[in-house]
Amino acid sequence: MAEATIPILEMKNVGKTYSQNGRPIEALRGANLRVKKGEFICLIGASGCGKSTLLRMAAGFETATHGDNLMWGVPISGPGPSRGMVFQDYGLFPWLNVRDNIGFGPKSRGRTKAEIRETSDHFINLVGLQNFADVYPHQLSGGMKQRVAIARVLANDAEIVLMDEPFGALDAMTRERLQDELVEIWSRTGLTVLFVTHAIEEAIFLADRVVVMSPGPGRIDTEYSIDLPRPRDIASAEFNEWRRLLSSQLHSHHGRKAG
Numbered sequence: 001m002a003e004a005t006i007p008i009l010e011m012k013n014v015g016k017t018y019s020q021n022g023r024p025i026e027a028l029r030g031a032n033l034r035v036k037k038g039e040f041i042c043l044i045g046a047s048g049c050g051k052s053t054l055l056r057m058a059a060g061f062e063t064a065t066h067g068d069n070l071m072w073g074v075p076i077s078g079p080g081p082s083r084g085m086v087f088q089d090y091g092l093f094p095w096l097n098v099r100d101n102i103g104f105g106p107k108s109r110g111r112t113k114a115e116i117r118e119t120s121d122h123f124i125n126l127v128g129l130q131n132f133a134d135v136y137p138h139q140l141s142g143g144m145k146q147r148v149a150i151a152r153v154l155a156n157d158a159e160i161v162l163m164d165e166p167f168g169a170l171d172a173m174t175r176e177r178l179q180d181e182l183v184e185i186w187s188r189t190g191l192t193v194l195f196v197t198h199a200i201e202e203a204i205f206l207a208d209r210v211v212v213m214s215p216g217p218g219r220i221d222t223e224y225s226i227d228l229p230r231p232r233d234i235a236s237a238e239f240n241e242w243r244r245l246l247s248s249q250l251h252s253h254h255g256r257k258a259g
């Protein structure tokens with residue numbers, strides 16, 4: 001099969017049962033997901049529906065209890081640099097400047113000084129931080145930290161970036177700015193992104209495809225391709241139509257009428 005037709009990430013009938021004080025907790029049942037290279041996928045759903053579990057399985061931090069969890073058709077057997085996790089606090093090393101944060105992965109994999117410099121400069125340019133290479137994380141804005149975090153996973157050869165509610169704790173204005181920046185980096189780099197969120201609007205703004213999950217046990221319910229042109233206008237009638245549709249779908253899971 002040609003590479004283009006193999007999904008970068010594929011879950012086939014994946015289930016996950018945790019054990020909590022000897023009691024089984026079925027976090028995920030029968031999940032099927034195909035992610036194509038370059039797609040931006042948002043996972044959305046009520047608390048406890050297995051979003052983080054699914055993301056952590058894609059990262060290789062968790063193993064499936066049953067089913068197949070594949071990258072380029074090969075079983076994922078543990079964490080690896082090709083799947084880069086970006087954490088809510090960005091996980092930057094405060095004692096390293098931007099260049100050294102980005103060069104950390106290549107350095108720990110034994111690359112030469114010249115190679116590390118070339119790689120970090122390449123990704124510094126890619127995310128537009130040329131003037132900030134020698135600056136430390138505490139001197140950066142939230143948006144810049146995000147750019148460093150993404151450049152760092154890219155410099156580590158990530159093909160897919162996994163993000164678990166990275167903007168969950170931010171005020172609305174910062175959040176909107178970071179969403180804009182993320183879409184801009186994604187469209188420029190051809191990255192594949194799997195992004196967990198609770199926020200309907202965020203999912204519609206970011207995603208090519210929104211995957212709606214539901215709890216008890218966690219499962220994938222429905223997928224929607226968001227066919228709105230980019231950059232997306234959150235005030236448009238079409239955007240509102242998506243907001244209404246997803247809201248009513250999510251609220252149907254816990255019996256509340258969508259407003």
Ligand SMILES: Nc1ncnc2c1ncn2[C@@H]1O[C@H](COP(=O)(O)OP(=O)(O)OP(=O)(O)O)[C@@H](O)[C@H]1O
Pocket residue numbers: 018019020025026027045046047048049050051052053054218
């Ligand atoms: N390490 C674990 N051990 C035991 N149970 C777990 C573990 N991780 C998650 N669970 C349980 O699995 C279920 C799914 O959790 P998960 O964190 O994947 O959901 P989520 O949709 O990401 O939730 P939230 O939106 O609140 O972060 C929950 O019932 C949770 O309590």
